[in-house]
Amino acid sequence: MPGKMIAMTGKGGSGKTTLASMLIRQLVRTKRTPVLAIDADPNATLGLTLGVDVPSTIGDLRDRMGEAALDVTEIPKERLMDQWLSDILTEEVGFDLLTMGHPEGPKCYCYVNNLLRRYLQMLRGNYPYVVVDCEAGMEHLSRLTIDDVDTLLIVAEPTGVGMATAARISKIVDTLPLKVNNRILAINKSATDELPDTSNIAADSVIRIPFDSDLAQRSARGEPVDDIAGCEMRETITELLDLCLRAPQNANS
Numbered sequence: 001m002p003g004k005m006i007a008m009t010g011k012g013g014s015g016k017t018t019l020a021s022m023l024i025r026q027l028v029r030t031k032r033t034p035v036l037a038i039d040a041d042p043n044a045t046l047g048l049t050l051g052v053d054v055p056s057t058i059g060d061l062r063d064r065m066g067e068a069a070l071d072v073t074e075i076p077k078e079r080l081m082d083q084w085l086s087d088i089l090t091e092e093v094g095f096d097l098l099t100m101g102h103p104e105g106p107k108c109y110c111y112v113n114n115l116l117r118r119y120l121q122m123l124r125g126n127y128p129y130v131v132v133d134c135e136a137g138m139e140h141l142s143r144l145t146i147d148d149v150d151t152l153l154i155v156a157e158p159t160g161v162g163m164a165t166a167a168r169i170s171k172i173v174d175t176l177p178l179k180v181n182n183r184i185l186a187i188n189k190s191a192t193d194e195l196p197d198t199s200n201i202a203a204d205s206v207i208r209i210p211f212d213s214d215l216a217q218r219s220a221r222g223e224p225v226d227d228i229a230g231c232e233m234r235e236t237i238t239e240l241l242d243l244c245l246r247a248p249q250n251a252n253s
């Protein structure tokens with residue numbers, strides 16, 4: 001049985017990585033472990049927000065593996081891949097972090113990608129919960145070779161541009177060969193109780209996440225932001241995780 005997968009998407013800077021790290025901590029706090037955290041953004045920052053060192057990435061491994069594939073005297077590639085991948089998986093208390101790193105370069109990595117696809121499927125089976133932080137836009141989910149997610153969290157700031165981007169992303173999702181069971185729109189950094197008009201954004205549920213000035217300050221200092229200091233934020237993240245894990249309610253779809 002593959003793990004329950006929560007994937008983040010949304011406009012650049014909307015808060016995907018911040019919310020991913022908080023959800024990961026909340027899963028660990030509520031003993032829903034082990035969690036597999038996947039940083040699928042080439043400009044990887046999930047390790048930073050979680051306060052975890054990332055020694056190497058799948059991108060580095062692709063290069064090493066590509067070179068090894070040319071060497072016929074090497075030991076079986078599957079075994080090499082297993083060894084190297086386990087080096088890349090950063091083990092923390094309650095969760096493991098896998099950092100994808102830079103996407104494919106000019107060389108062809110089809111062979112390596114096939115191994116990787118198999119490995120990700122296998123890995124997913126070892127964890128009851130998987131959280132994927134993605135780069136802005138939707139392309140990476142297909143590139144990641146994931147074809148079904150339980151919950152897609154669309155993060156958007158409460159502005160006209162934020163809403164327009166969320167609407168576009170939600171439409172793109174419908175055109176991808178991607179199965180999404182539960183689609184949540186998270187209006188992040190909201191400074192008022194008033195929610196923008198979300199009626200043209202297809203989502204099963206909508207949640208408002210307040211602007212947290214303490215979090216903004218910690219982020220400005222380059223400190224981890226996964227530990228929720230403010231009570232309001234803690235309540236909201238609890239609510240957000242509940243939404244992510246429950247069956248869809250069809251708010252605006």
Ligand SMILES: Nc1ncnc2c1ncn2[C@@H]1O[C@H](COP(=O)(O)OP(=O)(O)OP(=O)(O)O)[C@@H](O)[C@H]1O
Pocket residue numbers: 010011012013014015016017018019041135136188189190209210211212213215216219220225
């Ligand atoms: N609820 C919030 N209150 C205050 N600041 C927030 C909130 N959510 C996110 N931020 C801040 O917004 C900035 C962008 O957040 P984050 O890096 O998580 O966005 P992102 O969507 O992952 O960006 P990118 O697309 O560049 O990966 C950070 O400085 C973060 O601390």
Ligand SMILES: [Mg+2]
Pocket residue numbers: 016017018041045133134
């Ligand atoms: Mg990010």
